[in-house]
Amino acid sequence: MRGAPEGATGIYGKFGATVQFQDGPQGLFLVVSSNGDPTSRVIAHGGQIALRLNGTGAVVVARMTLTQALSLQRERGIRMAGGIHMNLERYQALLASVGAAGMTRG
Amino acid sequence: MASVGQELLDVPLPEMVLKLGLGVAEAQRALDENSVETAKLLADTTVPIVLAVTQTIAADGSVSFAQAPPVDVSLLQIGLMPTFYQFAEATIEVTMDIKTTLSRETNIKVSYKAKVGFAMWSASVKTDVSHNRKFGKEVRGTSRLVTRMVPVPPPARLEPVLNVVDNRPAPVV
Numbered sequence: 001m002r003g004a005p006e007g008a009t010g011i012y013g014k015f016g017a018t019v020q021f022q023d024g025p026q027g028l029f030l031v032v033s034s035n036g037d038p039t040s041r042v043i044a045h046g047g048q049i050a051l052r053l054n055g056t057g058a059v060v061v062a063r064m065t066l067t068q069a070l071s072l073q074r075e076r077g078i079r080m081a082g083g084i085h086m087n088l089e090r091y092q093a094l095l096a097s098v099g100a101a102g103m104t105r106g
Numbered sequence: 107m108a109s110v111g112q113e114l115l116d117v118p119l120p121e122m123v124l125k126l127g128l129g130v131a132e133a134q135r136a137l138d139e140n141s142v143e144t145a146k147l148l149a150d151t152t153v154p155i156v157l158a159v160t161q162t163i164a165a166d167g168s169v170s171f172a173q174a175p176p177v178d179v180s181l182l183q184i185g186l187m188p189t190f191y192q193f194a195e196a197t198i199e200v201t202m203d204i205k206t207t208l209s210r211e212t213n214i215k216v217s218y219k220a221k222v223g224f225a226m227w228s229a230s231v232k233t234d235v236s237h238n239r240k241f242g243k244e245v246r247g248t249s250r251l252v253t254r255m256v257p258v259p260p261p262a263r264l265e266p267v268l269n270v271v272d273n274r275p276a277p278v279v
Contacts, residue, residue: 027189027257030144053151053181066191066255073140082144083189083257091185095157 021067029069030084033058035077045072117247122198126251130193137191137255144188145264148181155179192258199250207242 028050031038037057039049047064064072066083073081154176162170213236220229 024255030147030186032147053153059147059151080140080143080147082140082147083191084144084148084186085189085257087185087187089185090183090187094179094183094185 021070023065023067026063026065028084028086029062029064029072029081031060031062031069031072031081032079033077034079038078041072041075041078045069045075047072117200117202119198119200122200122249126196126198130196130253133253134193141188141190141260145182145260148186148188151181152178153181153184155184187260187264189257190260191255193253194256195252195254197250197252199252201248201250203244203246205242205244207240207244209240209242211238211240212236213238 029047031042031047033041038060039057042049042060042062042064045064045068047062047068049060050063051061053059053061061084062069062081069081069083072078156173156176158174160172160174162172164170213234215234215236217232218229219232221227
């Protein structure tokens with residue numbers, strides 16, 4: 001259990017309310033930054049970088065909880081933090097469609 | 107004085123339910139929009155991947171590798187899918203602590219006055235009685251709103267189904 005993300009406590013605090021988020025399991029999130037590498041901000045919110053996707057370093061796949069991702073999304077310069085998951089069936093279908101093959105003996 | 111039952115009836119529960127419902131709907135819309143944005147980005151972002159590497163072991167034992175030319179595919183094609191979230195449960199809990207008090211207070215003030223003069227006298231008795239009834243009411247209430255979100259499968263037909271029709275002639279054995 002943790003407190004509300006930065007910025008969310010303002011209006012609730014005026015009414016004397018407390019907002020608490022219960023952390024769920026970690027998942028993968030696509031994090032897009034509009035001003036450079038988001039690594040430090042991801043780590044600051046408790047996440048870990050799992051994959052860097054393009055040369056500029058502005059798009060990363062991070063492992064974090066939904067609460068951490070929602071908190072990260074409020075950061076200035078973070079364009080998006082959206083949950084993703086790997087569909088292995090689709091990956092296998094892609095491999096099959098392009099003719100990726102196993103070992104053959106000549 | 108309002109009864110305890112009336113106090114409970116005065117709790118704006120319908121309004122609370124309405125606002126919670128609207129809040130959940132608004133949050134759900136924002137989450138869906140975020141997932142759709144993620145899907146767009148996954149479709150627009152391409153990465154070069156090498157789908158096959160051929161390792162050839164020659165008759166003399168030498169090993170060589172040859173890789174297929176990289177193919178640009180979108181992250182969505184690879185199998186990275188956006189995760190959709192859904193509010194599975196919303197609970198409103200209202201707790202009220204109502205305390206009513208009634209106190210009665212009666213004040214009696216008696217004064218006696220007498221005068222004696224030449225062959226005459228007078229006396230008077232003055233009584234003031236006052237009744238006070240005091241009502242006290244103390245209402246304390248707390249409310250608790252709980253929502254639970256769960257990931258759900260992406261909507262069907264988020265992307266086209268890939269069908270491969272291979273018209274190459276069958277290899278001759």
